[in-house]
Amino acid sequence: MFIGELAKRSGVSTRSLRYYEQQGLLRPRRRASGYREYDDSDVATVRRVRVLLAAGLNTDLIREVLPCMADEGTILAPTCDEMAQDLRDERERMSRSIEQLQAAHAMLSSIIHAGEALTAGAGARAGAGAGGKA
Amino acid sequence: MFIGELAKRSGVSTRSLRYYEQQGLLRPRRRASGYREYDDSDVATVRRVRVLLAAGLNTDLIREVLPCMADEGTILAPTCDEMAQDLRDERERMSRSIEQLQAAHAMLSSIIHAGEALTAGAGARAGAGAGGKA
DNA sequence: GTTGACTTTGACATTGACGTCAAGGTCTAG
DNA sequence: CTAGACCTTGACGTCAATGTCAAAGTCAAC
Known part of the structure; x- marks a missing residue:
């Protein structure tokens, strides 16, 4: 999906999604045109980001912990x-x-x-x- | 007491105390020289301000609720x-x-x-x- | 009255997660 | 192939509480 659909599905502005990418929290594929392409799991990722941001974590730390929460319920050890x-x-x-x-x-x-x-x-x-x- | 002592007693920087006054959260008396003069109850007031700020209230709302918390434990109705x-x-x-x-x-x-x-x-x-x- | 710590106002800087606008390229339905 | 919705990057604006610096006045102890 493109950024607009992810925005709708996750309830987060496109501006924020681009910002998250800039901070290394999302790594969407790119079309030849430059368009970002996300997949379904990114919706969950964005939700996790929101929870952690709301809890006061900064993007630096979130970038580090995100890989520890690959799937729903799957928890990995700190790296x-x-x-x-x-x-x-x-x-x-x-x-x-x-x-x-x-x-x-x-x-x-x-x-x-x-x-x-x-x-x-x-x-x-x-x-x-x-x-x-x- | 002067602002420096209140800062020490409350653990808040003088910069913040002046800011709180500017926002109408504190109303210290003034000496002829212009020096702010606080009294003991202001220490408690500053602590309340910190709690409410930490909770995410902005100074506008804090300004309104502070009068409802005159003394320790004394709670007044909203105005x-x-x-x-x-x-x-x-x-x-x-x-x-x-x-x-x-x-x-x-x-x-x-x-x-x-x-x-x-x-x-x-x-x-x-x-x-x-x-x-x- | 001198010294040195303290205070005054004012203004600019900072931080973080965004909003918003601009100029332009892309997608897709018809 | 064209309209119009969508996307791109870039840059500047915002908000809120503070930090910080500067120039000047004040307090208190000696």
Whole structure:
């Protein structure tokens, strides 16, 4: 498939797909015309890239770990020890990020809940659902 | 205290503290000389800002929610309905972020574990701890 | 009052993952 | 073979929080 179809299938802009290639995350074949040609497995690859990017990994590290996730469920070992350490570091960073997010989530929940309590008292239109007077 | 001390106490650069003020997150008094003067509660405020920034909120929204977190544990209701909706949206976004992070965390764990299994078999020097042959 | 650390404003630089525009070549249905 | 949708590279713009540098004023200790 061409880049436009991959964009639709993966939900990622063509600009991003070209950027991923530039960063070495994708290696599409090329037609004589220069057109990029992708195959079905690239859809999954792009999805993995998105997950890792969303998790805060940079493209350098993603480029290294992608080969370890060849197929669905197939996991390979890191290709070198240095990378293994990077992965552990990154995983640790993620754990902290999750904690931070949960802390922030709790903050917002407190405020939102305070607001809902007010709204429930005044307008009685808020779908408070679960959660009494925490 | 002056900006340098707040920077030390909060672990945030003076550059950032000035930026936070510019964004309306801090409102230090000013001496006749122009020097910013902060008080102890600002240390906690800066910490809250860091948590929310780390969670992906932008300074615009943080500026709005900060007044809802006056003291330690004191939570006030949102100051307007529109903001309440923004908070819910943001909280939802956070939930998704947490899920993404957990997914990525699982990915890395799989790879790391595959590597540790190899290392344990070859060199038997990895402190594998818990986890046999999942 | 002098020194040296600290502060002020202002402005430009950086980072990373993109958006966007331009000028041109390619594909394919009809 | 032509229209029009799609693709190419290249370059510059963006956003958000910070780094960094410069020139100048301030504080506090001695």
